[in-house]
Amino acid sequence: MSDMDEMTINLLLVGRTQSGKSAAGNKLLGSFDFDSHLSPSSVTTCCSLGCSCRIPGFTRRNGHELALRVHVLDTPGYPHSSLSKEEVLQAVKEALAQHFGDEGLHLVLLVLRADLPLCEEENDRTIQLVQELLGPTWKNFTAVLFTHADKVQEAGLLADEYFHIASSTLLNLLSSIQQRYIFIDNQGNTLHQERKIVLRKLMEFIRQNSYQVLLVK
Numbered sequence: 001m002s003d004m005d006e007m008t009i010n011l012l013l014v015g016r017t018q019s020g021k022s023a024a025g026n027k028l029l030g031s032f033d034f035d036s037h038l039s040p041s042s043v044t045t046c047c048s049l050g051c052s053c054r055i056p057g058f059t060r061r062n063g064h065e066l067a068l069r070v071h072v073l074d075t076p077g078y079p080h081s082s083l084s085k086e087e088v089l090q091a092v093k094e095a096l097a098q099h100f101g102d103e104g105l106h107l108v109l110l111v112l113r114a115d116l117p118l119c120e121e122e123n124d125r126t127i128q129l130v131q132e133l134l135g136p137t138w139k140n141f142t143a144v145l146f147t148h149a150d151k152v153q154e155a156g157l158l159a160d161e162y163f164h165i166a167s168s169t170l171l172n173l174l175s176s177i178q179q180r181y182i183f184i185d186n187q188g189n190t191l192h193q194e195r196k197i198v199l200r201k202l203m204e205f206i207r208q209n210s211y212q213v214l215l216v217k
């Protein structure tokens with residue numbers, strides 16, 4: 001909380017390289033802060049913080065109307081095409097301490113491509129990284145952010161059907177984080193209204209977690 005009439009939410013993006021982390025960060029911020037493009041090598045090689053403009057009258061808390069500010073920490077993917085696991089871990093730990101060391105972290109967004117199967121080996125690697133970053137309470141602060149929702153839609157898959165045929169690895173992951181997930185399409189032009197819907201859903205996850213923050217010093 002940064003002001004009496006304003007709330008700031010601190011978000012961390014993690015996930016495999018080229019999953020759409022930076023594009024998702026831009027969408028959440030309503031900006032183009034992060035370099036995002038198709039590449040046969042990892043684009044993001046260091047952590048960077050993006051801060052949104054103030055969104056007036058976004059939410060209410062204890063009977064008061066509050067504006068919202070969004071802080072997003074974009075990170076190098078893991079596995080990465082040129083950084084080792086230790087290098088990614090070190091970079092993210094330092095950035096977390098630098099940017100969210102005082103205020104804490106509200107939510108980790110584990111970015112997965114909705115159009116690719118989640119396999120056990122990949123999931124184990126990512127979860128291990130998240131655990132090493134955040135400690136044993138990581139599950140309370142993690143939500144899955146599915147990118148490439150446009151591809152799923154193009155394939156004519158509805159949400160029920162998607163989860164009916166999804167891998168057991170994915171279903172187990174979602175169950176372990178109390179079904180906190182959101183689908184986004186980073187491809188088209190982001191409408192202001194669409195961004196608000198995504199942010200409202202994230203705020204709901206944060207509210208359900210009693211606005212707790214994870215201290216990452």
Ligand SMILES: Nc1nc2c(ncn2[C@@H]2O[C@H](COP(=O)(O)OP(=O)(O)OP(=O)(O)O)[C@@H](O)[C@H]2O)c(=O)[nH]1
Nearest residue numbers: 017018019020021022023037038043044077148186
């Ligand atoms: N169709 C579609 N393409 C997407 C979506 N999200 C990201 N992309 C594309 O995927 C590619 C990689 O996106 P990035 O945002 O750079 O992904 P990243 O995870 O930050 O990648 P690294 O920094 O290399 O680890 C880009 O060409 C994006 O346009 C999406 O929701 N739908």
Ligand SMILES: [Mg+2]
Nearest residue numbers: 021022043044
């Ligand atoms: Mg990136």
